[in-house]
Amino acid sequence: MKKITALVVIAVIAAYLLFWPVPIEPVAWQAPQAPALEGPYAVNDKLANVSQFGQGEGIGPEDVAIDDNGYFYVGYDDGRIVRFDPDGKHPDLIADTKGRPLGLDFDPAGNLIVADGYKGLLSIAPSGAIKALSQRAEGIDFGFTDDVDVDSNGIAYFTDASSKFGPAMKARDDVLEHGGHGRFLRYDPATGTTDVLLDGLQFANGVALSQNEDFVLVTETGNYSVVRYWLKGDKAGTHDIFFDNLPGIPDGISANGNGTFWVALFSPRNAMLDSMSDKPLLRKVAFRLPEFLQPQPAHHAFVLGLNEQGQVTHNLQHNAPEAFAPITSVEQVGNTLYLGSLTASAFAAYVLPQTPETTPAPQGGAQ
Secondary structure, three states: OHHHHHHHHHHHHHHHHHHOOOOOOOOOOOOOOOOOOOHHHOOOOHHHHOEEEOOOOOOOOOOEEEOOOOOEEEEOOOOEEEEEOOOOOOOEEEEEOOOOEEEEEEOOOOOEEEEEOOOEEEEEOOOOOEEEEEOEEOOEEOOOEEEEEEOOOOOEEEEEOOOOOOOOOHHHHHHHHOOOOEEEEEEEOOOOEEEEEEEEEOOEEEEEEOOOOOEEEEEEHHHOEEEEEEOOOOOOOOEEEEEOOOOEEEEEEEEOOOOEEEEEEEEEOOHHHHHOOOOHHHHHHHHHOOHHHOOOOOOOEEEEEEEOOOOEEEEEEEOOOOOOOOOOEEEEEOOEEEEEOOOOOOEEEEEOOOOOOOOOOOOOOOO
């Protein structure tokens, strides 16, 4: 009798793992072999001495925006956008989007432009008044408005990470499916129109304009790559791969205005996740497992600096239980990098050394 009962239990578990309905329909693809964490990606502890600010004010300061007076603005997972003094103290509630503010940037008029995962593209005036700028394009509502970068004319370039899986379902679902639900968009405040510049992206995430605003970069989290979209010149309106096969899972990207792009890597690559890339059924089985048994990102702080030719110029890491991780955004002001995080209870700052790093360009760099 006990043997029969055990067989029944095993059969039920097997049926659940193989046939229970799930919201993802995984698409087979071939993940490239992850670069080893050596050479230009060698593990180090350069991010071990970051300073943390706003401790306990809220959870998940995904992005950090700094205004002309040095005040910090961060958005939390409960919808609040909070401003801190230049010393990182005295939190002041600026607005509550009632959503999930993710990417932040200022337009030339001083309005805070917000990519809100639930509410779309928003503008927050210095008074705190909230205005919805864009919530759909080409008849499709935004599902996961993620990041934004505003050019010198006030045009906002932003991403809808996934039109299928919103923040409540997590980026994990879109990455496991690999269905190409991401879009890269442009909002023109002069006309109030939103154009789709690219679609079919694998979780379209961070956005950063080049220093001359002749191209813009978009991180594809699900492809471990950075896409370049040309805005000016003979290639205007076309796109190519700026950086392929990153050693980690890319999140936010920013430009320092002087030829350096900062790429936040959520964590190093996950070998188990990559090994399942060409096995859709196995990815469905993994999705049905309790979350703690699914492939998990390592608690590993990781930031890369790239020049405008796609060469690695900085490699900043810290692999330790106390590391400030995961890092989801990097913004440079002066010689300091300000770091955001999806899950931390603080944002952080790292002072760059006076002598810049130099490392060889990996094969993944732009051609």
